[in-house]
Amino acid sequence: MQVSILIIGIVAALPSGGLSWSLFTPSMPSSTSATFNDRPRRVHQKPVHIQMKVKVALVGLPNVGKSTLFNAIAQKSIAEAKNFPFCTIEPNVTPVPIPDANLLPLANVAESKKALPANLFLVDVAGLVKGASRGEGLGNNIIVHVVRCYADNDVIHVDGKVDPVADAEVVNLELLLADLSHVQRRLEKSTCTGEEREVLQKVEIALENGLPAKSIGLSSEEMRLIKSMGLLTLKPVIYAFNVDEVDFALDREGAMKLAESYMKQLHYCDLATSFFLVVSSKFERLRSEPVLELDEQLSFIRLPLLVKDVLDLALVYTGPGVPPGRSQTTKSHILASPSSVFDLAGKLHGDIQKGFMHAEVVNAAGLIQYDTYAAAKESGTVRIEGKEYMLQGGDVVLIKWK
Ligand SMILES: Nc1ncnc2c1ncn2[C@@H]1O[C@H](COP(=O)(O)OP(=O)(O)OP(=O)(O)O)[C@@H](O)[C@H]1O
Numbered sequence: 001m002q003v004s005i006l007i008i009g010i011v012a013a014l015p016s017g018g019l020s021w022s023l024f025t026p027s028m029p030s031s032t033s034a035t036f037n038d039r040p041r042r043v044h045q046k047p048v049h050i051q052m053k054v055k056v057a058l059v060g061l062p063n064v065g066k067s068t069l070f071n072a073i074a075q076k077s078i079a080e081a082k083n084f085p086f087c088t089i090e091p092n093v094t095p096v097p098i099p100d101a102n103l104l105p106l107a108n109v110a111e112s113k114k115a116l117p118a119n120l121f122l123v124d125v126a127g128l129v130k131g132a133s134r135g136e137g138l139g140n141n142i143i144v145h146v147v148r149c150y151a152d153n154d155v156i157h158v159d160g161k162v163d164p165v166a167d168a169e170v171v172n173l174e175l176l177l178a179d180l181s182h183v184q185r186r187l188e189k190s191t192c193t194g195e196e197r198e199v200l201q202k203v204e205i206a207l208e209n210g211l212p213a214k215s216i217g218l219s220s221e222e223m224r225l226i227k228s229m230g231l232l233t234l235k236p237v238i239y240a241f242n243v244d245e246v247d248f249a250l251d252r253e254g255a256m257k258l259a260e261s262y263m264k265q266l267h268y269c270d271l272a273t274s275f276f277l278v279v280s281s282k283f284e285r286l287r288s289e290p291v292l293e294l295d296e297q298l299s300f301i302r303l304p305l306l307v308k309d310v311l312d313l314a315l316v317y318t319g320p321g322v323p324p325g326r327s328q329t330t331k332s333h334i335l336a337s338p339s340s341v342f343d344l345a346g347k348l349h350g351d352i353q354k355g356f357m358h359a360e361v362v363n364a365a366g367l368i369q370y371d372t373y374a375a376a377k378e379s380g381t382v383r384i385e386g387k388e389y390m391l392q393g394g395d396v397v398l399i400k401w402k
C-alpha cells in the first residue's frame with residue numbers, strides 16, 4: 001500500500017473582501033501572507049438560504065483526480081478512480097462528516113452511547129469537456145473545482161498537456177456557458193416578467209462579458225428571485241489544485257505560491273468569492289472509521305471545514321440533557337441560517353414541533369466545562385428560551401415538548 005500525503009493550504013477571500021493565507025500544515029510559517037491587489041474587490045456575498053442537506057460538487061476536466069480526491073475525503077473506495085478520461089459517468093455521492101472538536105466532549109457530558117457528526121454530501125460528477133456544458137453541479141451548494149497540476153506522463157490528459165490555468169478556464173467557461181443558456185431559456189419564457197426578468201437580464205449581460213453571476217453583487221432580494229434556477233456561477237467555488245505528492249512534500253510553500261499565481265491568472269473567476277486549496281489526492285491510506293477529530297496528519301479533512309466556513313454553516317447539538325436511557329445519541333446538526341429553535345424542533349420531528357413548550361439552551365464550550373448536564377444546569381449556565389429564539393452556532397439544545 002502506498003503511503004502518501006494530502007496536505008491542504010488555503011488562500012481564502014475573507015468576508016471583509018481581503019484575501020489572506022490560512023495554512024494548516026504545521027511546518028508552514030504562520031506569518032506567510034499574500035493579498036491579491038490587482039483585481040477590484042467585491043463584497044463577499046454569502047448564500048442567503050442554505051438547505052439542511054449541504055451538497056458539495058467536485059467538478060473538473062476528465063482524469064484530473066476528482067474521484068481519487070472523493071475517495072480520500074470519504075476515506076472509502078467508493079468511486080472508481082482509473083487512468084482514463086470519463087471513468088466516472090454516473091455521479092457518486094457520499095456523506096462526509098464535518099470534523100468537530102465539540103462533539104465527543106459533549107457526548108461524554110451527555111453519557112451518550114453514540115456521537116453523530118453533521119455530514120456534508122460530497123458529489124463526484126463526470127468530467128467536463130470543452131463545448132459540453134450540461135450544467136453539472138446544479139443543485140449543489142458549493143463547487144470544488146479540481147485542477148490537475150501533477151505532471152505524471154502515464155496519466156492521460158484530455159488536451160495532451162498539463163496546464164492548470166488553461167484547464168481551469170475551460171471548466172470556468174463551461175460553467176458560464178451553462179448558466180448563459182439556462183438564463184436565456186428562462187428569458188424566452190413569457191412567464192419571466194417584472195423584477196425576475198430585470199435581474200436575469202443583468203445576469204445575462206455579466207455572463208456574456210465572461211463574468212460569473214456572483215461577481216455583480218446581487219442583493220439578497222435579487223438572489224431570492226432567481227434562487228430556484230440554481231445558477232452555477234452564483235455558487236461559491238473552492239479550487240483544489242491537485243499536485244504531485246512528492247513535489248508537495250518537498251516544497252509545500254512553493255506549491256502554495258504556484259497555486260496562488262494560478263488563481264491570479266484566472267479570468268472567468270470571481271476572486272472575491274473564490275478560495276483555494278492545494279491537495280495531493282493520491283491518498284491511499286484509507287481508514288476503516290470516518291475521521292471525526294482534527295488530525296494534522298490527515299489534513300485533507302480541512303476541505304469539509306473550509307466548506308463549512310465558506311458557506312457559513314452553523315452547527316448546533318442535541319442529546320445532552322435528555323434523561324439517560326431515553327437518548328443514546330449526541331448529534332450535531334447543520335442549520336439553515338438563520339433558524340429558530342422552533343425550526344430545529346420541526347427538523348427533529350413533527351410531534352416535537354407540535355408539542356413545543358420551551359427549550360433549554362447552553363453553549364457547547366460552556367457545557368463541556370461540567371462533568372454532567374445536571375451540574376451545568378445547577379450552576380445556572382443553562383437558559384430557558386421560547387420558540388422565537390434564533391439559534392447561534394455552538395448551541396446545545398434540549399427541547400421540552402408535550
Ligand atoms: N495527485 C496525483 N498525482 C498523480 N496521479 C494522480 C493524482 N491524483 C489522481 N491521480 C491519478 O489520475 C488518474 C485519474 O484519476 P481519477 O479517476 O480520480 O480522475 P477523475 O477526475 O475522477 O476522472 P473522470 O472525470 O474521468 O472520472 C488516476 O490514475 C489517479 O491515480
Ligand SMILES: [Mg+2]
Nearest residue numbers: 066067087088
Ligand atoms: Mg472520476
